[in-house]
Each structure stands twice: as C-alpha cells, then as structure tokens.
Amino acid sequence: MFDINLYTINLINGIEKNSLPGLIALTAPRRAARGRENDSLVVLLTLSGATTITAESLQAWLQKKGEDYYKTAGTVTFAMKSFVESINNELLDRNLKRAKDGGQISAMLNLAVIKRESVYLVNVGSTRTYFIGSGESIEFGDSENQGRGLGVDQMLACRFVQKVIQENDTLLFAPVPPVSWKAEAFDGSTKLSVDAFSRRLYNQVGTDLKAAMVRFITGKGSVNQTALWNTTTISSRSETPVFTEPVVNIPSAAVDRPISQSIVGSLTSLITNEPVQGEQVSSTGDNQLRPKERPISVDAQKTPVMGTTIISPGTAPRTIKTPKAATSTPSGWQLKVGKFTRSAVTWFTGIKTSGSRFIQKVLPGLSEEPIKLTRSGLIVIAVAVPILIVAIAGMVYVRNGKTQQFDLFLVQAQQYAIQAEAQINDAPSRLASLQQSFYWLEKAETYGQSDASKSLRLQVQGALDIIQGIQRLELRSVLDGGLPAGMIVSQIVPTATDLYLLDDTSGTVMRYFLSGSGYQKDVAFDCGPNPDNALNPMGKLVDMVPLNINNSFRASLFVIDASGNIEFCIPGESGVSGSLTPPDQGWRQLKSISLFKNYLYVLDIGGNAVYRYEGDGIQFGEKPTLYFDNQIPPLGEALEIEVNGDELYILRASGQMVECTYSHMKDYKLTECEDPALFGDMRTGQIPETINFPEAQFTQMRMTAAPDSSIYLLDSRAKTIFHFSLQRNLQKILHPRLSDGLNLAKLTPTAFAVSSGRIVFMAFSNQVYYAPLP
Structure with a gap:
C-alpha cells in the first residue's frame, strides 16, 4: 500500500497560488460499497467557457461526486465510468438549459484511482496525464472523443489505462502542458527529490501553468497535499501566507448522511450558473476561477488567507460586538400580500352584499338571516380562486408546451441527421452527428412519439449500427409460457x-x-x-x-x-x-x-x-x-x-x-x-486495432466449428453477444430485441x-x- 503525496501547481501571470480549484483527493470511508474499500480517488476537473461557478461550489460539487463514487459497487472501471458519466450528464443538462443564453461550458477531466499496487487512469478532453515510473515514462491523452470534453456530448467513450506502481512512481495531471513537458524528458525522475523534480517541471514553462503531481510513497494509504513551489524563483511568490489545503478524508458516516446545506447551496450555484450569495467570480482567459476585487476597510496586507487565522504576537484576540438588530419593517412582498388581501376582502364583501340582496328578493323568508361569511373564509376564497385559475391555465400550458418541446427537439434531431448524410466520407464526424441526432430524438420522445420520430429512429439507429458494427437479433420465445418458476x-x-x-x-x-x-x-x-x-x-x-x-x-x-x-x-x-x-x-x-x-x-x-x-x-x-x-x-x-x-x-x-x-x-x-x-477490432479497417472492453462483463464463451469458426462471448451487463474470429478480432456485436x-x-x-x-x-x-x- 502507498501513501499519496499530492502537490499542486497553479501559476497565474507569474504568481504562484497555494491551491488549485477543481482538484480533490479522497480515501475510502469505512462503509464503502463492495469493491471500493481499498480505493483512493484523485480528480482534477478543469472548466472551460464563460461561467460564474465559484471555486467553493466546484469543490463542493466534486466532493459530492466523490461520495457517490464510493457508493458504486462493482469493478474499478465500472465505478470510474459511472463517475465520469454522472459529471458529463449534469454539465450537458446545464448546457442544454442555457443554450439560448450562450453560457455553455465544458470540462477536461484527469481521473486516477489507486487500488493497492495499481493505478487506473482515464482522461476526457485535451488534457494530458504523465506516468513516470522507474523503467518508463508514458504520456496519456484522450483519443476517443476527438478532443471534446465533458458537457458536450452524451455519447462519451472512456479509454482506461492500468499501471502497476512502485516506490517514487509519479503521476502528472496537466490540462494544458508546456511544450517542454515530454515523456522522455521525465525519464529517471523517480530518483530525484521533490525539490529537484520541481526545478525540472518549472523549467521553461512560461507565466501560466496548472498541474497536479502525485508521488507514491510506501505507507498506509493516507493522502497528503501541499503546493509545489518553484524553488528557483521564490521571490516571485505571492506574499499571502502559505496555506496547505486539507485533503478531504470522507468520514464513515459521510456516505449515508445527506449533504450539508452549504454544499447544497454551492451545488445549486453550479447547476443554475448563479454564484453563492455574497460571492462573485469572473472567468479569465485561462479559465482560472478568481473572485472579483471588492473594496475592503482593512489593510490588504493584514488580510489572512481564507481558512487561516493570523494573530500578532503580544496581542489578545478582540471580541467583536454584534450590533443590535434594527426594528423590522414590512418588506416589499409583505406590503403586496397585504394589499392583495385587502382588495380581495373588499371584493368579496361587495359580492356578499349583492348576493344577499338578490336572495332576499327571491326568498323573502330569509330576509332576517342574510348570508354571513367570516373574514377568514373570505381570505381562503381569495387564495383558492387564483390557485384554481392558475392550475387550469397550467394544464393547458403543459399540454401545449409538451407539443412545442417535442417539435423543437425533433427538429434538432432531424437537422443532425441531415448533417450526417452530408458527411458520408468523414466517418468520425458522421458518427458524432448521428449520435447527436439520436440524443435529441431521445429527448423528443420523452414528450411523446409521432410517425416522423419513429421513422427517424429507424433511420438513425440503422446508420449507427452499420458504423459501429452492431446487428440486431429479433428474439422469439422457444417455449410458450416459459419454464417452471x-x-x-x-x-x-x-x-x-x-x-x-x-x-x-x-x-x-x-x-x-x-x-x-x-x-x-x-x-x-x-x-x-x-x-x-x-x-x-x-x-x-x-x-x-x-x-x-x-x-x-x-x-x-x-x-x-x-x-x-x-x-x-x-x-x-x-x-x-x-x-x-x-x-x-x-x-x-x-x-x-x-x-x-x-x-x-x-x-x-x-x-x-x-x-x-x-x-x-x-x-x-x-x-x-x-x-x-x-x-x-x-x-x-x-x-x-x-x-x-x-x-x-x-x-x-x-x-x-x-x-x-x-x-x-x-x-x-x-x-x-x-x-x-x-x-x-476489425470493424474499422483491414488492419486490426488493439481494443479492450472495460465496461463489459463477459460470463460465457462459445465456439462454433468450420466453416464459420468463431468465438462468441456473452456480455451479461450490456445484454449483448460479441462475435470474434479465432484470432480474437472483433467482427460484430449482436444486440437482442424481444418480440414478446x-x-x-x-x-x-x-x-x-x-x-x-x-x-x-x-x-x-x-x-x-x-x-x-x-
């Protein structure tokens, strides 16, 4: 088992910062799901695009996603895939809601899971990961998604890499690595101290750099985090006191208890693209999240870093007196409610008087007992009638609104399908367009179906099947009524x-x-x-x-x-x-x-x-x-x-x-x-490409004899059958459909x-x- 020493690099305009937004490191809680007991999680999420997401809300959101990872049972790759898809789906949903506003964002992801003596890696987007071992240094990227990050496409591919780790092996996460960072340049770095390796990293990197370094040291599985300073240019460091961001170690009850109110607020800020009350941030050109400058009444040099308390020697802490609360006055909305209530009472009083006169003329015997409505009854009627009217109007709006949403999403799907037809000679672009068309079609059919949507589904599904080497099996029941229970x-x-x-x-x-x-x-x-x-x-x-x-x-x-x-x-x-x-x-x-x-x-x-x-x-x-x-x-x-x-x-x-x-x-x-x-994989050309199937769960193997000598594997998780040649080259994937x-x-x-x-x-x-x- 290894301790994880985590070092952050955050260089902005030549000034080093002591924390890196979007970086979390977690260890397994006591009550983790099956298969997660020995996992340590390191995540670096880098946002791109115009956003008002605060660094605090981003950390809180990633913390919640990390807790969800430890609730996911199964293999390491399955839990990692679920983690990636969860982030992608939430960002994609946010972007869809804000498509008209133009406030869309994407994210690059570096993800590492350390399990005993192995590390599992996955990248999404143009970010890079470097594995620096005693015998080799390797650079990993994302070749599956054409450089697209999270929040862009629902159809996301993950390429997993597994490496065995030894003492002093090192990982580097770099969303935008310097030109001087090459895998061969890091050969032999496991023999260097952290300070010596720091000098090598900072050599010819320019004035802006974001990265995270992980070094594995034999230990008990703990995580330690600090900033990795540039020891050659200490004078350029920020004058703010050094703050080591604490690594979050999830307590044993954290997996079961609900998230705190502050984190809920931060998460709401992330999804709705609104900052937490009292905080404003702006997105700079390099996507660094920084608070806007606000005037303050104290000396800036004496302002402590968040989470740090500074007390001058020889002085006692002063007690801050809380000012008395001012006499409360009705707010604007309270005045509006009162005005509405008084108007409603006046209106119903008039109705009561007119109604009483009418009934007295029609039924003279009741003239001595006019209709009596209490003030509270009038208030109830005043509230109930508008609610009833709004409910009826809402039903009409929802019915019409669903039709409009269906038409809007269907048009989007049709446009991507037309675009795919024009990309017949560009297989990757055609595949991406078809996947987008299928995504929007799925969204449309959540509001209903039409002949046009059914026809488009057959067209898009058929084209996707051809590109991805998928064939459909129309399964029919062998025995009517099935076998005994x-x-x-x-x-x-x-x-x-x-x-x-x-x-x-x-x-x-x-x-x-x-x-x-x-x-x-x-x-x-x-x-x-x-x-x-x-x-x-x-x-x-x-x-x-x-x-x-x-x-x-x-x-x-x-x-x-x-x-x-x-x-x-x-x-x-x-x-x-x-x-x-x-x-x-x-x-x-x-x-x-x-x-x-x-x-x-x-x-x-x-x-x-x-x-x-x-x-x-x-x-x-x-x-x-x-x-x-x-x-x-x-x-x-x-x-x-x-x-x-x-x-x-x-x-x-x-x-x-x-x-x-x-x-x-x-x-x-x-x-x-x-x-x-x-x-x-023989589906993409004449020369087979090496492929693995980390999401598959193969449970059975069958072989057929000549003339069609083949190997078939049953993937019970995806409910599919993989067809291979005897040389283990994938020919096609069979997807069943039930006719009953x-x-x-x-x-x-x-x-x-x-x-x-x-x-x-x-x-x-x-x-x-x-x-x-x-």
Missing part, C-alpha cells in the same frame, strides 16, 4: 433436433425435442442428480457437451459435476453414470469441460490446472495428463474453456482471455500461453449458445429465446 438456465446445448437446458437451481438437465408444433419436453429424460435413485452418484452438474449419438450407449449428452462424476445422458430414459480417473493430486473444484474429437479437456480451478484425457471413443478410462508444461496461467477466476485443435481458450471473470498452444513435441517446443491474449414485449432492461441473460445451423439461443432465467444469426 424458480428455474435458472445456466447452460444451453442445441443440436439439429434437440435443445438441452441445464438448470442451475436443481443441477439437472432437461431435454426438449422438435416436433410439428415446436419444442416438446422429454418427460422420461433423466440426466443429473436424482434423489429418488439411490444408485445415482451425481451431484449438481457444472457443464455439459453434446455427443454423436452413434455410440455404445446411444447417449446424446456428456455431463459432469464438480467432483468428477460423469453421466452419459440418453434420450427417453435414465443415463449411465460413472467417474473420471482423477489426477495424482485429486480433484479440487471442476468448472468446465471441452470435447474435441476424442480428447476431453477438464478445467479444475481449485487445482489451478487443465487436464487432458485421450479417449477410446467416448470412454476416458486412462489417467489424465496436465495440459501445461512450465508455464501455467492463474486459473482461480476462470469461467470457461474451449478447444479448437491444439488451441485452448480460457475466459476469466475479469473479461480477460488466455490462449495456449499445445505442443506434441516436448523435446522441441513446450506448450506456450499468451496471457492475457489481446483482442483486436418484455422490457429487456429488467432482464439479465444467464446463458446462450450458437447452433451449427446458425441459430442463437439466449436464456433469461426461466425464459428461453431464439433468433437466426444475421
């Missing part, structure tokens, strides 16, 4: 005529076969644990593979449990059970199997091994051999294995893939593994498979769907 399908094996579903709840397999009316259940099929059969040794099944039915058992399915017990499952009857010959170290925890020709491969995550059986037909009676030689990759988080020839593919829970090549000639060459095996009207957003895929007939099957707990591959 409580069943969770965890594995699917389709054949030309059968469909096998492994139930994670019971650990058994159900067989469905094609008939004239669709799939029918094989009620006599008995595969997996059976408490009614004392001779059945099977535990809950963990995996299954199909068999060619032309075997001695007439079995169509081979299944295995976590202890190495196996069963040959036969249509229409009970299966034949047995057990695999265990390796010398025995079985620990079997997770997955793969069958290629007459070789069976077994993944034992408890023993960190993959074993290889050479079979006689479908019989595997011999002792297995270890697949690996000298190089054995970590397999504790492995989920699935697939085999194609001598190639073994391993999918980890982290989303990483390992590819190993088996060697039959051990004297000549040993079995080798590529760990991790990188993914490529169920809300896909509320469902989570639990299993999938691709048949030899190019049919995709997907299960969402006890609902199973199918669709032909596009």
Whole structure:
C-alpha cells in the first residue's frame, strides 16, 4: 500500500497560488460499497467557457461526486465510468438549459484511482496525464472523443489505462502542458527529490501553468497535499501566507448522511450558473476561477488567507460586538400580500352584499338571516380562486408546451441527421452527428412519439449500427409460457433436433425435442442428480457437451459435476453414470469441460490446472495428463474453456482471455500461453486495432466449428453477444430485441449458445429465446 503525496501547481501571470480549484483527493470511508474499500480517488476537473461557478461550489460539487463514487459497487472501471458519466450528464443538462443564453461550458477531466499496487487512469478532453515510473515514462491523452470534453456530448467513450506502481512512481495531471513537458524528458525522475523534480517541471514553462503531481510513497494509504513551489524563483511568490489545503478524508458516516446545506447551496450555484450569495467570480482567459476585487476597510496586507487565522504576537484576540438588530419593517412582498388581501376582502364583501340582496328578493323568508361569511373564509376564497385559475391555465400550458418541446427537439434531431448524410466520407464526424441526432430524438420522445420520430429512429439507429458494427437479433420465445418458476438456465446445448437446458437451481438437465408444433419436453429424460435413485452418484452438474449419438450407449449428452462424476445422458430414459480417473493430486473444484474429437479437456480451478484425457471413443478410462508444461496461467477466476485443435481458450471473470498452444513435441517446443491474449477490432479497417472492453462483463464463451469458426462471448451487463474470429478480432456485436414485449432492461441473460445451423439461443432465467444469426 502507498501513501499519496499530492502537490499542486497553479501559476497565474507569474504568481504562484497555494491551491488549485477543481482538484480533490479522497480515501475510502469505512462503509464503502463492495469493491471500493481499498480505493483512493484523485480528480482534477478543469472548466472551460464563460461561467460564474465559484471555486467553493466546484469543490463542493466534486466532493459530492466523490461520495457517490464510493457508493458504486462493482469493478474499478465500472465505478470510474459511472463517475465520469454522472459529471458529463449534469454539465450537458446545464448546457442544454442555457443554450439560448450562450453560457455553455465544458470540462477536461484527469481521473486516477489507486487500488493497492495499481493505478487506473482515464482522461476526457485535451488534457494530458504523465506516468513516470522507474523503467518508463508514458504520456496519456484522450483519443476517443476527438478532443471534446465533458458537457458536450452524451455519447462519451472512456479509454482506461492500468499501471502497476512502485516506490517514487509519479503521476502528472496537466490540462494544458508546456511544450517542454515530454515523456522522455521525465525519464529517471523517480530518483530525484521533490525539490529537484520541481526545478525540472518549472523549467521553461512560461507565466501560466496548472498541474497536479502525485508521488507514491510506501505507507498506509493516507493522502497528503501541499503546493509545489518553484524553488528557483521564490521571490516571485505571492506574499499571502502559505496555506496547505486539507485533503478531504470522507468520514464513515459521510456516505449515508445527506449533504450539508452549504454544499447544497454551492451545488445549486453550479447547476443554475448563479454564484453563492455574497460571492462573485469572473472567468479569465485561462479559465482560472478568481473572485472579483471588492473594496475592503482593512489593510490588504493584514488580510489572512481564507481558512487561516493570523494573530500578532503580544496581542489578545478582540471580541467583536454584534450590533443590535434594527426594528423590522414590512418588506416589499409583505406590503403586496397585504394589499392583495385587502382588495380581495373588499371584493368579496361587495359580492356578499349583492348576493344577499338578490336572495332576499327571491326568498323573502330569509330576509332576517342574510348570508354571513367570516373574514377568514373570505381570505381562503381569495387564495383558492387564483390557485384554481392558475392550475387550469397550467394544464393547458403543459399540454401545449409538451407539443412545442417535442417539435423543437425533433427538429434538432432531424437537422443532425441531415448533417450526417452530408458527411458520408468523414466517418468520425458522421458518427458524432448521428449520435447527436439520436440524443435529441431521445429527448423528443420523452414528450411523446409521432410517425416522423419513429421513422427517424429507424433511420438513425440503422446508420449507427452499420458504423459501429452492431446487428440486431429479433428474439422469439422457444417455449410458450416459459419454464417452471424458480428455474435458472445456466447452460444451453442445441443440436439439429434437440435443445438441452441445464438448470442451475436443481443441477439437472432437461431435454426438449422438435416436433410439428415446436419444442416438446422429454418427460422420461433423466440426466443429473436424482434423489429418488439411490444408485445415482451425481451431484449438481457444472457443464455439459453434446455427443454423436452413434455410440455404445446411444447417449446424446456428456455431463459432469464438480467432483468428477460423469453421466452419459440418453434420450427417453435414465443415463449411465460413472467417474473420471482423477489426477495424482485429486480433484479440487471442476468448472468446465471441452470435447474435441476424442480428447476431453477438464478445467479444475481449485487445482489451478487443465487436464487432458485421450479417449477410446467416448470412454476416458486412462489417467489424465496436465495440459501445461512450465508455464501455467492463474486459473482461480476462470469461467470457461474451449478447444479448437491444439488451441485452448480460457475466459476469466475479469473479461480477460488466455490462449495456449499445445505442443506434441516436448523435446522441441513446450506448450506456450499468451496471457492475457489481446483482442483486436476489425470493424474499422483491414488492419486490426488493439481494443479492450472495460465496461463489459463477459460470463460465457462459445465456439462454433468450420466453416464459420468463431468465438462468441456473452456480455451479461450490456445484454449483448460479441462475435470474434479465432484470432480474437472483433467482427460484430449482436444486440437482442424481444418480440414478446418484455422490457429487456429488467432482464439479465444467464446463458446462450450458437447452433451449427446458425441459430442463437439466449436464456433469461426461466425464459428461453431464439433468433437466426444475421
């Protein structure tokens, strides 16, 4: 674990300041969400554009966003993406509200999360991050968003970088780095003291510079913050007393308690673009937030820095007497309310008199008892009638206003769609225009839909799908009414005529076969644990593979449990059970199997091994051999294995893939593994580009045989299927749509498979769907 020493650089017109607005550093509270317990967060947000946002309100807002980060469970990259999207959405919403005023702003973001011995980085905008290690110095930028910052576009891409950190490794955040700051210029800087490195940073930087430096020192995970002064030009430093801005360490209750009133005020100031009462700021040319100068009645040289108290030696603090409050007088709005009330009373008194005279003429018997309304009753009527009138008018306005808003947003979407058509030869600009069109269309359809909006949605969605390599799957239900309640399908094996579903709840397999009316259940099929059969040794099944039915058992399915017990499952009857010959170290925890020709491969995550059986037909009676030689990759988080020839593919829970090549000639060459095996992207050209998927949560892997040899990965978080070649190059992404009207957003895929007939099957707990591959 490392302590984080945080240094700020804020040079304005040659004068050094002792704090940097937009910079926060947080450590995890005691009651952080799962996965956030060991995270330290460092954020530098730099605003651009005309704004009256105060430095205090910006800090308060970022503090609140930091607290939200520690409430987000999941992986580091998922929490970072949520943090970035939250800031982007609020700034974008603010800009949309102020589009007519022209007071729009954008922001550049440097974000770092330190987790044990690793640091995760992401940049948004034209800002730069430098990682300076003992062996290398690297400069990172944002190549995904074409230099656009936060608050500009809803469609935001995040490129994450992970580095292992060591003692004295250093990070530099620089929104606008000097020309002299090059990665190679920082080589060897980890051996320098902070003062020596400071001199290198300040060399040829000009009169304006904003940056933050993080140096990692072995410790207990604490954060220390101070200004990084230019030791070569101390005389140019501001004469104000040195103030070290305290690093905020969120207390254990901060995650649950509501934000204080002062922070709410600051946040309101940020979103409404209004300064907090009593403070005014102006935006300078370099986007530095500074208070406007105001006349004061004390000597400026004796004015302490905010948060600092200065008491001259030998003098006692003076007690400031609070002046007595002046006699209160009615304010302007109180006078208006009183005047309105008196007018209402006079008006209703006149109505009462006229009404009484009319009733006395119509009903003479009531002449001795005229209508009586109390003063309080008249006041209630005076207040209620205007409210009723305003409510009725509001209903009419809202109805008309929604139509106007819909038309306004739809016109915006149509204009971006037309602009995209003119950018047919400029793929990045065309993609940005289509994304803007889709964004405004989404805004429009929050107020309703029309034939024009539906047509535009199909047009824009289709164009986006083509550019992004997305294809749609129109899923239809396999079984009317679904499966029994409580069943969770965890594995699917389709054949030309059968469909096998492994139930994670019971650990058994159900067989469905094609008939004239669709799939029918094989009620006599008995595969997996059976408490009614004392001779059945099977535990809950963990995996299954199909068999060619032309075997001695007439079995169509081979299944295995976590202890190495196996069963040959036969249509229409009970299966034949047995057990695999265990390796010398025995079985620990079997997770997955793969069958290629007459070789069976077994993944034992408890023993960190993959074993290889050479079979006689479908019989595997011999002792297995270890697949690996000298190089054995970590397999504790492995989920699935697939085999194609001598190639073994391993999918980890982290989303990483390992590819190993088996060697039959051990004297000549040993079995080798590529760990991790990188993914490529073939959608943008003929040469694959290295790509990763930090937001994806790959949970299953399936492989199809020739002639369409491919790898398919299920992303259960996005509910999509990634299609790769055997060289791990991304071909396309399949997005499902349900034809039965169920809300896909509320469902989570639990299993999938691709048949030899190019049919995709997907299960969402006890609902199973199918669709032909596009």
